[in-house]
Amino acid sequence: MKPDALKGQLELVVLATLRDDPLHGYGIIKQIRDRTAGELDVLEGTLYPALYRLESVGMVKSRWETGAGRRRRVYELTPKGRNALAAQVSEWRSFARTLDVILGRTP
DSSP: OOGGGGTTTHHHHHHHHTSSSOEEHHHHHHHHHHHTTTSOOOOHHHHHHHHHHHHHTTSEEEEEEEETTEEEEEEEEOHHHHHHHHHHHHHHHHHHHHHHHHTTOOO
């Protein structure tokens, strides 16, 4: 998949990735890569600005944790982030159904 395939959707992907568990940056990148069988590969230089944006609007919060001798910033969804995720998933599914109709598939 092209590197710009996530254009406009990265924040949705990040929120969805954080839905179940708090993760550090590399954990988010690895989860996205693993869940998509390598089809989506988010770079650190793309991920961290998105995380900072999400944190600045209160959808994600972060804290420092130390594990295995390393200090890492861990990110997790806030209630506002969970609500935003639910709304964005609903909008995305509606959009995908509409595209399926246009492309000749029936939902």
